[in-house]
Every structure is written in structure tokens, then in C-alpha cells.
Amino acid sequence: MDTPMIARTLAEIAHRYPDQWVLVEETAWDAQGHPRRGIVHAASRQRAALHAPLQVCHQRPQVKTFIFYTGDPIPAHLTVVL
Amino acid sequence: MRRRGDRIPGRRVHGGVLLVSCLLHDAYRYWLLADTGAAQTILTPTVAAEIGLDLRAPLRHERMASVHRVVRVPVVRVQSLQVGAQRLTDVDVLVLAFPPELHVDGLLGVNVLGRFRATFEFDRATLVLR
Numbered sequence: 001m002d003t004p005m006i007a008r009t010l011a012e013i014a015h016r017y018p019d020q021w022v023l024v025e026e027t028a029w030d031a032q033g034h035p036r037r038g039i040v041h042a043a044s045r046q047r048a049a050l051h052a053p054l055q056v057c058h059q060r061p062q063v064k065t066f067i068f069y070t071g072d073p074i075p076a077h078l079t080v081v082l
Numbered sequence: 083m084r085r086r087g088d089r090i091p092g093r094r095v096h097g098g099v100l101l102v103s104c105l106l107h108d109a110y111r112y113w114l115l116a117d118t119g120a121a122q123t124i125l126t127p128t129v130a131a132e133i134g135l136d137l138r139a140p141l142r143h144e145r146m147a148s149v150h151r152v153v154r155v156p157v158v159r160v161q162s163l164q165v166g167a168q169r170l171t172d173v174d175v176l177v178l179a180f181p182p183e184l185h186v187d188g189l190l191g192v193n194v195l196g197r198f199r200a201t202f203e204f205d206r207a208t209l210v211l212r
Contacts, residue, residue, distance in 0.1 A: 021185070026111070033167060034091060034103070035111065047128060047185075054132055058109060066103070066111040067132075069185035073113065074096040078183055081149055082117055 007037045010066075017043040019071035023050045025057055026064040035066055087212045090166035092116070094207040102190055102209050105164040106133050112187035116202070116209055120191035122146075123163070123175045129187045130158060130177045137177060146176060153178070163194060168211050170194060 007027040008016070017040065024038035042053035050067055057063050074080050092102040093113065101113040106125075110133045114123070122144075130137055140156035155176045163173045173194060180186060198211040 032088075032090075051128070051132060054110075064105070064109050064111060067187070068103075068113050071185065072096055073101065073185040074099070075183055076096050078096070080097050080099060080115075080184070082115070082120065082189060 005039060007039050009037050010035065013038065013040055014070040016040075017070050019069075020045055021047050021050055021067065021069050023053055023057070024066045024068075026066055035064075038066060041065075087210055088166040088168055090209045090211065092207045092209055094204065098204060100202060100204065100207060100209065101186065102165060104188075104190060105162075107161050108164070109133075114188040114190040115186050116195065117189045117191055118195060118200075120189045122157075122193050123173065123189060123191040124178050125160075125175050125188040127177055127179055133160070135160070135177070140177075141174065144176065146178065165190065165194065165209070166211060168198065170197065 013022055020043045022040055023042040024040055026035040026038045028037035030036050041057055042050050057065050090102055092100045094100055100116045102116050103111050104114045105111045135158045137156055140158050142157050143154050144157055146153055146155045155178045157174050157176055160173050160175055162169055162171050201210040
């Protein structure tokens with residue numbers, strides 16, 4: 001788990017938590033509102049493990065979170081036709 | 083807001099498809115796969131639960147045809163969906179689980195993309211909405 005209150009860039013987060021789902025509280029955005037930095041509150045290979053910490057994050061008002069997978073969202077052995 | 087072109091940086095992944103981050107309910111951001119072949123935006127049941135959508139009382143059910151099957155899926159309404167600077171309210175979405183191998187939380191469909199003049203710049207991994 002990340003050191004509390006250390007905001008990292010999304011690239012740093014992806015490097016630090018490879019091939020995991022991460023729950024990030026956004027802390028900085030670019031001029032267009034795209035997230036640039038955030039604090040990791042949870043990381044797991046299991047998507048469901050982020051549910052409870054997400055609820056905790058959103059007990060505070062005005063929080064914005066970003067959940068994403070740091071690895072390849074679509075494995076190389078799959079071709080997606082949805 | 084709509085008249086100005088909004089360049090939205092995305093993420094191209096395996097196969098060249100484009101993921102775009104979307105902010106739901108002004109608070110929850112996820113990557114959705116931009117899909118002009120999807121008439122409706124789709125969220126997974128996990129995302130629906132996380133943002134507080136009640137699947138026990140959907141607006142309705144719809145029959146959804148994908149490439150290989152037809153399934154009956156619930157339709158729910160998100161209070162807001164923001165892509166870049168473009169914020170839409172009261173957007174109906176389908177809720178459907180994806181194969182576990184896909185680490186994607188939903189599809190951004192034509193019910194959202196079609197409200198704009200959408201342009202894909204795949205070489206720059208960018209979605210432009212005007």
C-alpha cells in the first residue's frame with residue numbers, strides 16, 4: 001500500500017503497482033480537467049477488493065476517484081470485438 | 083460548451099481500440115472503451131454498484147444484441163457522465179458484465195458520442211468532441 005498522502009503521477013502509480021487495479025484519489029488535474037496526480041488508497045489484482053475502500057473515500061465530500069488497471073486492459077492474446 | 087472542440091486524451095490498448103476516461107456522478111472516474119458500434123453506453127455491474135445505481139429497480143430491460151448473442155439487460159440512469167469538459171446529465175446506460183479477462187469498466191456508446199461531432203484521432207490516442 002502507498003504511503004498515506006503521497007500524491008504521485010498516474011505513470012508513477014502504474015509503475016509502482018504493476019498489473020493491478022488501483023483506487024486513486026485525484027489530487028491534481030491539467031487545464032482540461034484530466035487527472036495528473038493522485039493518492040493510492042487501494043491496489044489489488046482483484047477488482048472487487050477496491051469496493052470497500054472506494055466507499056470509504058467517498059464518505060468525504062468533493063472527492064474524485066479514479067479506478068483503473070495498470071497493466072494492459074486487453075490481454076495480447078485476445079482480440080476484442082464487442 | 084459543445085461548440086468548442088474538446089480534445090480528450092485517451093489510451094490505445096491492444097488491438098488499437100481507444101479507452102477514454104469518463105467521470106460519473108461528478109466523482110467516479112473509469113476508463114471506458116469508445117465504441118461507435120455500441121448504440122448504448124454500458125457499465126459493468128461492479129461500476130453500477132460502486133456509484134450507487136440500484137439494479138433491483140432498473141428503468142426497464144432491453145434486449146441487447148452483440149456479435150454472438152442476444153441478452154436481456156437492465157437499463158439504469160446515471161445522473162451525470164463527463165467526457166473531457168463535456169458533461170451530460172441523465173444518461174441511460176446498460177449494465178452488463180464483461181469477460182474477466184478484460185480489465186475495462188464499460189463502453190462509451192453512441193448515445194453519448196452521437197450527441198457530438200465525434201472525431202477519432204487514433205494515431206494520437208485522442209477523441210475530439212465538438
